[in-house]
Amino acid sequence: MVPSEAYQYRGIVHLLHHFRWTWIGLLAMDDDYGNQFLQTIxxxxxxxxxxxxxxxxxxxxTYMEEMVEQMTVKLAERYPDLMDRKTNVFYLYGQPPVMMCLRLIFCLSSFTSLPPLSKVWIITSHWDFGSFAFQDFLDAGSFHGTLSFTVHSNQPPGFQEFLQTIRPFWAEADGFIQPFWEQAFSCSLKHKLEKICTGExxxxxxxxxxxxxxxxxxxxNIYNAVYAAAHALHNINIHGSKQRRLAGGGRLDVQNIQPWQLHRFLQxxxxxxxxxxxxxFDKNRELVTVFDLANWLIFSNGSFARLKVGKLDPFAPSDNQLTLNDDQIVWHRGFKQIFANKNKMLQQFYGSILA
Incomplete structure (x- = not known):
């Protein structure tokens, strides 16, 4: 149920061509995932x-002390590459640990005379700013204007109403809701010596x-996975007696079906x-879905906003798979100035030719 990365890479190429970005920097973790990414992209x-x-x-x-030491050395060696004015776009393959490294980069640079990075970040769908707390992020503004292909989502009917009715005392045995509630609202459901959660x-x-x-x-995707399994079970219930027989000749019992027996129907x-x-699903039994192109806005108080500024549709013809609303994109302030200067130079160049 996780969309193939191949579709995402196709979208990256369309995006880079759209803005005529042909000179970019690549960043990836130094592990097997990073190796596979670079070998592919x-x-x-x-x-x-x-x-x-x-x-x-x-x-x-690894250990924080080792990471700080490694990043300090690496930062001194490679920061000139990151600052290269010819490279205004960074494509980052982001598994969650990457955030830790980048936090160190921006943290260390803020304590030195190194200039800030005013670049456009393009990140993969593995990354979601909502998964990280930016309140203690010393230079979160470096990511302002980031573009990312995010896994497409929609709002099922009744979902908002469901969220508004959630209460922490629903299920005493639930291992998630109550700890989350206490952490989110800075209160306690059990200890009277602390601020008490009302549950409301x-x-x-x-x-x-x-x-x-x-x-x-x-x-x-999880929501759709549940529906896919339900549809597969429904098809087994209707057509199972004709399409599948158990070794003993009996009918396939939906109540006792094994997971592997769903595969034929799921595909x-x-x-x-x-x-x-x-x-x-495609011929490889992978989910074929639309990707949303998100523009991330990071504010000084640590909050963020995610704006949908386009989409990648694998079902569309090759030259129309990516649709963009250029006017809605918010760029990093430093890059915006560079972008404006380049456009001005191009206009002057073409104007002189036409003259």
Whole structure:
């Protein structure tokens, strides 16, 4: 149910071509995931006339002391590459540990005479700013204007109403709701010596960095996975007696079906979910879905906003798969100035030719 990264890489190429960005920097963790990413993306970029100015390998997350030491050395060695004026776009393959490394980069640079990075960040769908608290992030503004292909999501009917009715005392045995409630609202459900939770606190009052009131892309995939399994079981119930027999000749018992017995029916699944969207799989039995292009706005108080500024549709013709609303994109302030200067130079150049 997780969309193939191949579709995402295709979208990256469309995005880079759209803005005529042919000279970019690549950043990835120095591990197997990072190796696989670079081995895959570099040939794709080369085939599409896009060059990588440098490759920055971020050290793996180990002990904090070791990471600080490694990042200090690496920062001194590679910061000139990051500051190169010819490279205004960084493509970051972001597994969650990458955030730790980047926090160190921005933290260390803020204590030195190194200038801030005014670049455009393009990040993969593994990354979600909502998964990290930015309140203690010393230079979160470096990510202002970031672009990312996020897993598409929609809002199933009744989801907002459901969130508004959640209360911490629903299930005493639940291992998540009560600890989350206490942490989110800084209160206690049990200890009377602390601020007492009333149980009537509102989730919508929480900042977006702590809890989003809209269904995220990965939650939407789980939602669709449940529906896919339900449709497969339904098809087994209707057609099982004709399509599948147990070794003893009896009918397939839906109540006692094994997970592997669903595979044959899952790969043929095609349905519309309750949000009105089609769910289908390709020939490799991977989910084919739309990616949303998000523009991330990071504010000084640690809050953020995610604006949808386009989408990548694998079902569309190759030259129309990416649609963008350029005027809605908010760029990093430093890059915006560079972008404006380049446009001015191009206008002057073409104006002189036409004259």
């Amino acid at each position: 570099v040939p794709i970029l080369t085939e599409n006339s896009i060059c990588s100015a440098f490759t920055f390998r971020l050290p793996k997350a 606190e509102k989730l919508e009052s929480l900042p977006g960095t702590f809890f989003e009131m809209h269904m995220t892309g990965y939650s939407y 043929r699944t095609l349905f519309n979910n309750s949000a009105g969207e089609s769910v289908r």
